[in-house]
Amino acid sequence: MSRPDVRTGRGPLTEAELDDWYAVPPDRAAGPWVRGGFITALDGRATGPDGRSGSLNEGSDGDGAAFATLRRWAQAVVVGAGTAREEGYGPLEGSALIVVTRSGDVPAGLAEHPDVHVVSGDGADVTPERVLEVCAGRGWDRVVVEGGPALFGAWVGAGAVDELCVTVRPVLAGGDGPLLLPGAATLPGLTGRLTHLLTWDGDLLLRTRLR
Numbered sequence: 237m238s239r240p241d242v243r244t245g246r247g248p249l250t251e252a253e254l255d256d257w258y259a260v261p262p263d264r265a266a267g268p269w270v271r272g273g274f275i276t277a278l279d280g281r282a283t284g285p286d287g288r289s290g291s292l293n294e295g296s297d298g299d300g301a302a303f304a305t306l307r308r309w310a311q312a313v314v315v316g317a318g319t320a321r322e323e324g325y326g327p328l329e330g331s332a333l334i335v336v337t338r339s340g341d342v343p344a345g346l347a348e349h350p351d352v353h354v355v356s357g358d359g360a361d362v363t364p365e366r367v368l369e370v371c372a373g374r375g376w377d378r379v380v381v382e383g384g385p386a387l388f389g390a391w392v393g394a395g396a397v398d399e400l401c402v403t404v405r406p407v408l409a410g411g412d413g414p415l416l417l418p419g420a421a422t423l424p425g426l427t428g429r430l431t432h433l434l435t436w437d438g439d440l441l442l443r444t445r446l447r
């Protein structure tokens with residue numbers, strides 16, 4: 237079976253070129269387009285030695301550029317409360333921030349900001365559908381899930397993510413940090429179809445369609 241064409245190239249790219257590389261495919265279905273935006277080490281770890289993604293992406297211009305492109309595109313950025321706490325998330329410039337939590341434990345002051353929306357399950361899981369309803373109610377259909385792995389696993393498991401945009405850094409992180417997809421995540425089989433592969437200073441920037 238022949239594989240569909242994969243766009244390949246090399247960075248650095250300009251902002252306009254990146255917008256083109258990360259344009260939503262024309263055959264997208266109606267409704268929201270949901271992207272996961274991540275960085276991972278070769279061993280699948282989503283954090284570096286300090287327990288944060290910052291030490292993985294430090295010095296990666298390609299990852300910085302891809303991250304900024306997704307943020308520019310997004311109307312809503314969704315994170316789990318763990319990432320909001322760990323990475324010190326605050327209100328974003330140009331897009332809304334949605335923080336998903338079971339416990340309601342979100343960093344002080346965050347929930348009060350008009351551009352931040354906390355979706356709490358009051359002790360239970362919050363489904364992707366519920367978050368997407370919040371987005372639909374505000375007319376947002378460009379959605380980026382920035383993690384962390386627990387939230388991403390739930391969204392991929394529910395079939396709610398259209399594509400994954402991931403930077404693979406050719407390093408081994410080791411340790412016991414979370415994997416990009418948590419061990420408990422169950423998928424129906426191998427999931428994903430590569431649509432672009434960009435090399436940038438030795439890092440790999442991939443786009444893979446998940447549905």
Ligand SMILES: NC(=O)c1ccc[n+]([C@@H]2O[C@H](COP(=O)([O-])OP(=O)(O)OC[C@H]3O[C@@H](n4cnc5c(N)ncnc54)[C@H](OP(=O)(O)O)[C@@H]3O)[C@@H](O)[C@H]2O)c1
Pocket residue numbers: 273274275276281282283287288289290292315316317318319320322323336337338339340341342357360361362363382383384385386387388390414
């Ligand atoms: N490599 C990357 O690109 C990347 C991206 C993001 C984060 N990270 C790293 O990942 C680490 C955090 O990992 P993590 O998997 O714990 O992050 P996470 O998914 O952001 O946080 C887990 C917490 O988010 C909430 N949550 C997740 N799924 C939920 C659901 N379905 N329903 C309701 N609430 C839900 C819960 O919050 P409550 O505890 O409040 O109930 C849960 O305890 C951090 O060290 C961060 O630096 C890496």
